[in-house]
Amino acid sequence: MKPLEVRNLTIQYLTYRGWVDVVSNVDLDIDDKTEILAVAGESGCGKTTLGLAIAGLLPPNARITSGYIKIYGKNTESSRVAVIFQDALTSLNPILTIGEQIAEIYVHHFSMTRSEALEEAKRKLSEVGLPDSYVNKYPHELSGGERQRALIAMAIALKPELIVADEPTTALDVTTQAKVLNMLRSIVKNQSIPMVYITHDLALVAHVADRVAIMYAGQVVEYRDKYSLFNKPLHPYTRALLDSLPRVDVEVRELLAIKGEPPLPGVFAKGCRFNPRCPQVFDKCLVEEPGLRAVDNGLVRCHLYA
Ligand SMILES: Nc1ncnc2c1ncn2[C@@H]1O[C@H](COP(=O)(O)OP(=O)(O)OP(=O)(O)O)[C@@H](O)[C@H]1O
Ligand code: SF4
Ligand SMILES: [Mg+2]
Structure with a gap:
């Protein structure tokens, strides 16, 4: 198909x-x-x-x-279908860390525990070329390119x-x-x-x-x-x-x-x-x-x- x-x-x-x-x-x-x-x-x-x-x-x-x-x-x-738009700042939640936002997807859509979800979030970040430590960063702490990478990590987390x-x-x-x-x-x-x-x-x-x-x-x-x-x-x-x-x-x-x-x-x-x-x-x-x-x-x- x-x-x-x-x-x-x-x-x-x-x-x-x-x-x-x-x-x-x-x-x-x-x-x-x-x-x-x-x-x-x-x-x-x-x-x-x-x-x-x-x-x-x-x-x-x-x-x-x-x-x-x-x-x-x-x-x-x-x-x-995952959508990635131009402006990552409006697509990311400013009051949650990058890790929390990706982890949320795993908790809600794939019924993982919070700690499993955070581990999975780190894996997704490495797939888009961001270090593990970025799970603790907020969107405003990232450069434009890094924010776009974080958004892509969220998009692919949805499988x-x-x-x-x-x-x-x-x-x-x-x-x-x-x-x-x-x-x-x-x-x-x-x-x-x-x-x-x-x-x-x-x-x-x-x-x-x-x-x-x-x-x-x-x-x-x-x-x-x-x-x-x-x-x-x-x-x-x-x-x-x-x-x-x-x-x-x-x-x-x-x-x-x-x-x-x-x-x-x-x-x-x-x-x-x-x-x-x-x-x-x-x-x-x-x-x-x-x-x-x-x-x-x-x-x-x-x-x-x-
Ligand atoms: N929600 C809407 N209601 C009414 N007209 C709209 C709406 N969204 C877009 N349009 C109009 O439809 C046409 C196509 O818009 P669309 O956003 O799909 O174009 P685009 O090719 O993506 O343009 P751009 O390169 O500027 O993003 C435009 O004339 C636009 O003004
Ligand atoms: S106007 Fe130009 S593009 Fe349109 S059919 Fe004629 S030659 Fe082709
Ligand atoms: Mg457009």
Whole structure:
């Protein structure tokens, strides 16, 4: 059974403009227990909404209007999905030590005694590269990177079937980001806990992911293995995202930002949703919405590949 199967998923939010689509007909898969699927795209494209849906944590003003999510064949309510958010300070309890917070999971979910649970907490801390003594520290005594590690220790203490990590390192400096991401990657590979890794930063995708889904305006526009995507991006939006990455081999570091703004939810262009910003737009793009088509071992949503 697949760790993750998302089919034809459409999610709407109730806003002052009524119910609007934020995620539209999304299909995604994780086939293997050691796979990291990155979901990447600009702010507002629906990444977090998709991640919350996979974790079964959509807010009350959201509704799923089509499709389904299966985790090892089960629905989200009967699955154990751990979520790691960007901001560890708000996810950790400031008045409990790190050890107490991890131990609590073992006491409540796995019926351990307090001393067994504390021993287990130390083991989890060492798995994320923190020393035993950190069981006695409070969240404010840790650096940003250490707090994120503590949060990851809590997430894996739950023995999740799947991890959703939503911009888990955005608040950290570049070197700390790389260390925390390497650690997350080795947890996925060594403990066989598959991960959906959400980010707006393609440089991090290159570092962490196995497969990549590029989202634009609520849709998956390109879905391929990492090496194919970075070697030969197919969708004009993916190309624009890659062109906008800072490059070390260019003398003057010009950020080729993508012109225009992403659309508001529900206010999408007719035809291809990317057409107002696409450098390769042609007549068909203005009238007909492209479907996801199989190209080069992956899927691409663009009329150029019809
Ligand atoms: N609870 C909510 N109610 C109504 N609209 C929401 C809610 N949460 C998010 N939205 C809107 O839905 C759209 C998608 O939001 P989402 O947070 O999923 O995007 P994102 O891709 O994670 O963006 P970012 O990179 O900024 O985190 C945005 O336009 C956002 O304003
Ligand atoms: S369908 Fe047309 S507008 Fe959309 S990405 Fe492809 S070429 Fe650009
Ligand atoms: Mg988000």
